[in-house]
Amino acid sequence: MLKRYIIPSALWLMATIFIVIAACGGDDDADGTATPTDTGDGTGTPAQTGEGLLATVLDRGELICGVNDSVPGFGFVDPDTSENTGFDVDYCKAIALAVLGDADAVQYVPLTADARLPAVQTGQVDVLIRNTTMTVSRDAGSGLSFATTTYYDGQGLMVRAADGYTSIDDLATATICTLQGTTTELNLTDRLPDSEPLPFVDNDTLQAAFIEERCDGWTSDRSQLAARQSAYPESAGGPSALVVLDEVFSKEPLGPVTIDNDSQWFDIVNWTVIGTILAEERGVTSANVDDFIADPVNPEIARMLGVSFEGGDIFDAGLGVPPDFLQDVIRGVGNYGEIYERNITPIGLERAGTVNALWIEGGLIYSPPWR
């Protein structure tokens, strides 16, 4: 009889020991000097490490972009066309245009909140553009880099109008639905320590629970709340049955995320975003970009579009992509304002007067100089 336990027990023990020893082996390996891993680095085959993701993406001919598939406005699947659309998705296209010159050369990987950061860490996606908040621990401690913020968001709390809540403090002991594994879950605990968070893995089950009054409040980034509010089913009272409370209790700068050890790739992603902002600032749109290519009215536009200004040299910042990459980007997806108008305005989030307006209009959307 005893035999029946000895074997599984021994196995179990061995499994544990194996993992531990393997881990040590791994550690040694990382610190060591002449191990196979290092040989890999030592040989330094450019295609593998030197040019990193850019080379990989060019080889593959396709960009793998981690996105959301259930937030209207930012990233969701259009039921009519089965295609991914939204603000974040347009930035995936922008990067694909910048690197490959083809807006369709993108493989969208829908990711849950839980899976998104590991997906970047493990190289499953080249870039993550999925309402991800930049925080210091994510940037510094998790092997990730955050590019220029594309949307300045903040956490809000949405309640049903009929319940009569007027401020966030009214919900001090309430049940509040949130998404699992997000910064909003952590912020909520900081802001309302006595509340009962109910963390779901996806927005759909969360909404079902909220409609049934399982929870009293729904906390998320205000952009997502707005998107959800705009699509709130009529059977549950429609958008007017909901109120997003005024207080914003966190800063949620959302932007593309890349892996930490590949600065070239990071730069391409970062400056593609900046390019769309600069284009808006300079009035370059998808409609008139060809006019500007033909006649760049000032040197910065010429530098940005990678064309010669009055017969001068073409400016190449050395990003590793052709200097005229922004031409494709602007022609394909438009400038920042166009992307915003196309995706976010329809869900009811006006831009004027918010932090997401251009800096010259009092907002935070600002482009460093292109030179």
Added chain:
Amino acid sequence: MTQDQMSGRDGEKRVGTRNIIEARDVEKWFGDFQALRGITMSVKEREVVVIMGPSGSGKSTFIRTINRLEEHDKGTIIVDGVELNNDLKNLEKIRSEVGMVFQQFNLFPHLTVERNITLALSHVRHFKKADAHDMAMRLLERVGIPEQVDKYPAQLSGGQQQRVAIARALAMQPKIMLFDEPTSALDPEMIHEVLDVMRELAETGMTMIVVTHEMGFAREAADRFFFFDEGVIVEEGTPEHFFTNPQEERTKLFLSQIL
């Protein structure tokens, strides 16, 4: 066994006068198949009755209706003055008065030989533990295997198992014993050890109904003989009548095949 039963050695006088089993027009269906088509038969006290017939003739079904392992659909069966019907009280009374031995022994594999014998004694007859043990030992001696008392059925040979099964049935001190082909699952060399026990039992004056194809036993021990076919009694009589002068064609055919 009472004294007068023991004394009834003489074949002619041994059989009593009272009908201990009376079956009248018994019919039984299995779905659309009619297994018994009107069986009428009575068995007297201390009588040994042997039933023969080809397989599917209804002989097993009939003796199983006597302790109501099968419910009959029509007709009446009266056992020791009690009619078999849906009344649970009658049923339990009859079942503890009628012992049964099965073709497949049906010993309880999870119980020792002793527990097999004493189970019903303690839970139905409410015997003291010591008394039940004594009873078990006495019966095991009677069937000739007292040394097997602590074994499990799987450790015994077929003949030994069947003898335990007989002892188990006898423990309830039944008035009637039913044997449903008790030797047909046994190897030849074990058949006679079981038949010896049965023969001895018949000599003590037990009322027995035996379904068997053992001609030797039938000729020697039986008082009366029935031949079943297709759910009816084809022929009935003494063993002599049967083996020397059967009347019906079907009986003749059957006997010619079996002898």
Added chain:
Amino acid sequence: MAAAQGSSASELRRILTLWRNVRVQRFVGQTVFAAIVIYVGYLLISNMSGRLDQIGLSLFPFVDTTGSFPFISVSGDFLNQRAGFDIVETSFGYDYGPNDSYRDAYFTGFLNTIRVSGMGIVFATIIGVFIGVSRQSKNWLVSHAALAYVETFRNVPLLLQLIFWYVAIYLKLPRISNPLDLDIAIVTNKAIALPFVSPESGFGIWMIVLLAGAAAGAAAYVVRSRRQDATGLPSHPGWWALGAFGAIGLIGFLATGLPLETDTPSIANRQVIGGLQMTPEFGALLTGLTLYTAAFIAENVRGSIQAIPKGQTEAAAALGLGSFQRMRYVILPQTLRILIPPTTNQYLNLTKNSSLAFVLAFKDVFGTGSVIITQTGQAVPIIALLMITYLSLSLFISLVMNTINSRLKWENA
């Protein structure tokens, strides 16, 4: 081999013979196999480690490798950091808050897994046995309803069933604004609450009295069993034991001055307060796991009842045993022997399946683990930890069930 006289030919033959030797072949074969396995394992792990190292993570941060004995020290590292997220639903009174560490969070999830699996095992067994016995019912309607149950529940993915129970059943319970208040119980989709008791002064003494009652019950059982053996009269030792325990417990309860206080649930501030509460998330998970597993257990029960030859029942009936006695002394002991191994498998499945809680907002050990992965980025160690956790649970359940099985010796029936 005696021919080895030093000549090179015989030396060669000796080596060849050695090579043909079965034992040598076995040894070489296994060594090669082991080497390949170890090398491939090393390869995969060094790759992982290298890749993680690039982005500044380590493969298994629980352990520090140090030069001196015992070479490994479990440091915990990130698991000691403040978790920062809250888990509202905890089990067995375990106290957890957002200021506790990731380790505490993981443990909270672990206890939740144990609670839902434990309760699931109990309920699935009860329902499974009930349905399995119903499958054998002579009543056509009952046996076929049981069949429909089994075929429905086992042919649809559990994950789908869990979502269904949550979204279509538990969330549709009365809302908190319009609760179903049954005086003794409150039913809302925030919680189903029953009255419960909480200890008061004298509780400790009463516990001691209860202990004494248990001892008295055991004594009564022994005495009555002996009497039954001695006299043959039915003495119902089980009932006597229960009676003794109950009587002493009740007297003690009154004597210690009613040491329990009823805790009736109520609604305040849109929350259900007090009493014994069950959240819809836990309810849906438990219902789904229970009904799904019960379908499989029912099939096991049916199979094992059918495996008992009909002759056993007949022989028992022919001896005059009543239907309860037949079940208790003849059928059940034989059934259990056949039933326990496949049922153990179902218990293991239930425990593993409880990880599907991730679709509901119930934090079991897997759910907690995946939150920790997101918050810390430490996928490798957490997945390893999860696997070890589930392996341990599986091992524990097998151990318990095998012990029970080996105790069920025939003679104890």
Added chain:
Amino acid sequence: MTVAGFQIPDRRVAWRWARENLFDGSWNTALTVGMVVLIGVALYGVGNFVFASAEWEAITANRKLFFIGAYPRDEAWRIWAVIYVLAGLGGLSWALWSRISPLLAIGGAIAMIPVFVFMAHGEVALLTLGSLAAFGGGYAFGKTPALSGRYRNTARTVAVFLWIASLPFSWVLLDGVPTRLWGGLLLTMVLTVFGITIAFPFGVLLALGRASTFPVIRLFCVGFIEIVRGVPLITILFMAFFLLPLAIGPERTILFGIPVTGVDTATVQRALAGIVIFAAAYLAEIVRGGLQAVPRGQTEAAKALGLNTFHILGFIVLPQALRAVIPALVGQFISLFKDTSLVLVLALTDLLGAARQVSAQPDFIGRQAETLLFIALIYWIVAFNMSRASQQIEKNLGVGER
């Protein structure tokens, strides 16, 4: 005989049947009445939902999503091609092996689901009927005198190879569309079928390894099997999802100190890898059961004839062992079919994922009950019929009869 209960010839017999089966004693009558009430309430609830309160538009508007996910309509011919090839092969096999016919018939019936559920869609119905024609064509070909007579054994061997070849063929054909677009029932079927067929050889090897007399190999196999079986599938999927790219990812795979180009896996392939690992362990246990069912005498007889170990395994032991476990293998197929729904955690859009996408669409928000019931029906039809088919095979092969 419950079947007899349905063949009630006239009223008297019906009444007798009812009395025996439903109203046999007061307890039974009470039970019957109780059950009637219970079933009535349940039927009313379901009926009321299905015919009155449910809005099935969520289903009809999303037919494509449920069946093939985001697979482009223009490329759907690839799927049809695969179905036609499989149907033709199925027909051929039915003609060659009469004994496996239940499985094939059920497989065909499952392929017909789109027609039964979506009669409205003319094109699909036509194409599905076409697959019936392919099936019939294969059958007719298999029944030609040459194949059913002289060359029958050759034909069988060829058919087995065709089946094996049909898998990579199907994958290559389907792969004309990137795997990220695969979804719905298509993805569920791909994961199940490829999962179990790829896992099968590994399962057999593991089972043989576990039964081996070599302690090192046995220990490895026992360890693999028991560890995989001791943890939930979801952790294995997680592992495949997170750790596989780390271990064999595109950049740093090193073999004997030489860097080699690693494998760049998409989510579907990773999920498949996880499923294969999982299924191999369970299949190994099933095959082990089969190995144990082969009497020792078989091996001994083969040894006495002078066969070596490989011949004994290949010609004597494995054929008998595998034949004995066909029903269990089908059972594993069914449970894997249900378990693939867990790829939801990797955000793949299988059948369950499709249902969740539909209930998130603005037009159909909150229509979860309809979508869940609909896919539950699909899962149920497939699983139930497969299990019935396996029972039939069990009977045909005489497995389990002693």
